Amino acid sequence: MPVTAARAELPEMQSPARGPFGIYVHVPFCATRCGYCDFNTYTAGELGGANPEGWLAAVRTELQLAAGRLGTAPDVETVFIGGGTPSLLGSTGLAAVLDAVRDSFTLAPGAEVTTESNPESTSAEFFADLRGAGFTRISLGMQSTAPHVLAALDRVHSPGRALAAAREARAAGFDHVNLDLIYGTPGETDDDLIRTASEAVETGVDHISGYALIVEDGTALARRVRRGEIPAPDDDVHARRYELLDRRLADAGFDWYEVSNWSRPGGECRHNVGYWNGGHWWGAGPGAHSFVGATRWWNVKHPNAYAQALDAGELPVAEYEELDAETSHVEDVMLRIRLRTGLPQRLLADSERERADRAVADGLLRARDDRLVLTDRGRLLADAVVRDLLS
Template identity: 70%
Template sequence: MLDSTIARCPDGGALRRGSDDERVSPDGPNFLLPAAATVGLGTRPFGVYVHVPFCATRCGYCDFNTYTAGELGSSASPASWLEALRIELATAAALLGGPVVDTVFVGGGTPSLLGGDGLAAVLEGVRAGFGLAPDAEVTTEANPESTSPEFFERIRRAGYTRVSLGMQSAAAHVLAVLDRVHSPGRPVAAARQARAAGFEHVNLDLIYGTPGESDADLDRSLDAVLTAGVDHVSAYALIVEDGTALARRVRRGETVAPDDDVLAERYERIDARLAAAGLRWYEVSNWAASDSARCRHNLGYWAGGDWWGAGPGAHSHVGGVRWWNVKHPARYAEALAAGRLPVAGSERLSAAERHTEEVMLGIRLADGLPVSVLAPGERIAADRAVQDGLLGTSAGRYVLTARGRLLADGVVRDLLA
C-alpha cells in the first residue's frame, strides 16, 4: 500500500498534497495537489469515474480512448486492467483521505464486455477503497448486444442502480453508417430486461444527424425509445471528429458531413416528442422523467464538482485542480504495478478559467445560471440575449429558451466575450 500522502508518478515524480502556494505543473512528474484543493472534501458530493478501455469493434465516429483486442495484443488485458484499477482506487482513497463516494459512473469503451462478475469487481474496488454512500447512484454504460437478463440481475445484486444503453438509432442503415454492431431491436429489449431485473433508472442514448438518416428514421427511433419504458434519454448530434474513420470517409467524399439546419430540426423534433411523453430536458442533450431520474454523476460534472477518474486516459478534478492519466492500458498498468500513479499531466484552474467553465456548463442546464454569477458586462450581454429571445429569466436565473438551446454555444461566446 502506498503512503497516504505521497504516491509516485510515471517518471519518478509525486502526486501529493502540497502547500497552498505551490504551483501545479502541466507535467505529471511535478504534479502537486495543493492542500487548499482538498478543503471541504467529504462535505460536498464526490464521484468516481471508471474508464473501461475495451471494445469488441471500433465505431467509425468514435474518438474515445478505446482499444480492440487486436490492437492491444498481449500488451494488456481486462485482468491486468482490473488489477491496476484496484491499486489506483486504493491509492486515491488514501491520498484524498477517503471521502465517501456519492456517485459512480463506469464508462468506456464497453463496460458490459467485462460481464456481470467483472463489473461487480469494479464496484467492489470502489467500495473497498472509498466506501459508498447509502443512497449512492451507481451507473454503468452497456452495449445492448453484450447484455442479458442474467447480466442485469448480476450487476443489480452487486449494487448498480442505473444503466445507460447505447442505442443510437432504430434504423439498420443508420447503425451501419455508425459501424454499430447491435441489431435495431436489441436496445429496447435490453432496456426492458434491465427494468425487469429491478433497475428503476435506465437511459437510452440516441445519435441524430447521421448521413442517410431521414425524419422517418428518427421517428422510428423515438417510437422505440418511448415503448421501452425508460426514464432518461440522452440525444447527441453526430460530430465528425478528426482522426476517426467517419472523418476519413467525409474527407474522401464517400459521405457528407451533418447539416447544421437538419441537426437543429432533428433536435426540435426530439425535444417535442420527449416532452409530450413526460420526459423534460434538464441539460441541453438530456431528458428525464423526474428529478430523481436525472443523472446525478453528470450533474456533478456540470456543477464543477469533485471526482476521481480511474483508468487509462481518465480525467479527475478536485478543488480546481485537474489531472489526467496516461492513455494506453499497458502503460497505465505498468505504472501502478511499479507503485506510481499514472498521471500524464495536470493543471490548476485560475479563477477566470473556473468562471468560464461555470458559465459554459451552467447555462446548459434547465435550472439556469444565477444572475449573481455574471460580471456586470456579462449581464449586459445576457440581457441582450433575453431581448433576442435566446434567454429567459426565472427566479434570479438566466435560462435558455427553446431557440437558445439550438444556439447555446453562441450564447456562451457572447456572454464571455
C-alpha cells in the same frame, strides 16, 4: 490561464470540502471500433498484451492510491463506469470493479451506481446480476433503430436489441435506465429519428440522451467524409432533428434537464449533474480525467503504460493543470448555462450581465428568479450564447 505540467507527480491537494464527489472508472476495451468514435478505446489487436484482469488490478491500485492521496476521503455520491464497453467485463467483472471502489471509498447512502453497456453484450441474467451487485442505473448505447443508420455508424447490434436490453434491465428491477441516441447521421430521415425516439419511449426507460453526430478527426467516419463517400452532417438538419426529438420526448412526459439530456421526474443522471454543477471526481483507468479542488488531471492513455506506472507505485498521471479564477469562471458559465436549473446571475460580472440582458431581449435566455435559463431557441445556439456572454 491554467498552468499545465507534463509530469506524473500531482501537487498537494485537499479532499473536497463541499459539493458532490464521484468516482469514474474508464473501461478501455471494445470488441470493434465504431466509425464515429474517438474515445480512448482499444480492440484486441491494439492492446499489446493488456487484458481485463491486469487492468482491474491496476484500477484497484489506483483507487487505493487515490484514497490515500485525498486523506479523509469524502463519501462517494455517484459511481459511473464508462468506456469503451464496460459490459464486455460481464456482470462478474463489473461487480469486481464496484467492489474495488468500495474497498477504498465509502459509498454514501443512496449512492447512484451506473454502468454503460452495449446491447449486444448484455442479457437478462447480466442485468439481474448487476442489480444484485448494487448497481442502480444502466446506460445503453442505442443510437438508432434504423438499420441503415446503424450501418453508417458501424454499430453491430441489431435494431431491436437495444430496445430488448432496456426492457430486460427494467424487468431486473432497474428504475433508472438510459438510452443514448445519435441524430443527424448521413442517410437518416426525420421519420427515422421520430420512430427511434418513439420506440425508446415505449420501453419504459426514464432517461434519454440525444447527441448530434460530430465528425471527429482521425475517425473512420472523418475519412469517409473526406473522401466524399458520405456528406458531412448539416447544422440545419441537426437543429431540426433536435426540435423533433425534444417535441417527441416532451409529449411522452420527458423534460430536458441538460441540453442533450431528457428524463422523467427523478430520472436525472446524478453523476453527470455533478460534472455540470462543478462537483469533484476521481477518474480511474487509462485516459480518465479527474477534478479535485482546483486541480484537473488526466491519466496516460494506453492500458500498458497505465499499468506500468501503477506497478511502480505511481499515479498514472500524464498531465495536470491548476485552474485559476478566470478559467473556473469560464467553465462555470459554460457548463451551468446548459442546465434547466440555469446559471445563477450572481456568478456574472457586470459586463456579462449586460450581455445576458441582450440575450434575454433576443429570446435566447429568460430570467427565472435569480437565474438565467436557455429558451428553446437558446438551446439550439447554446455554444454561441456562452461565447457572447464571455466575450
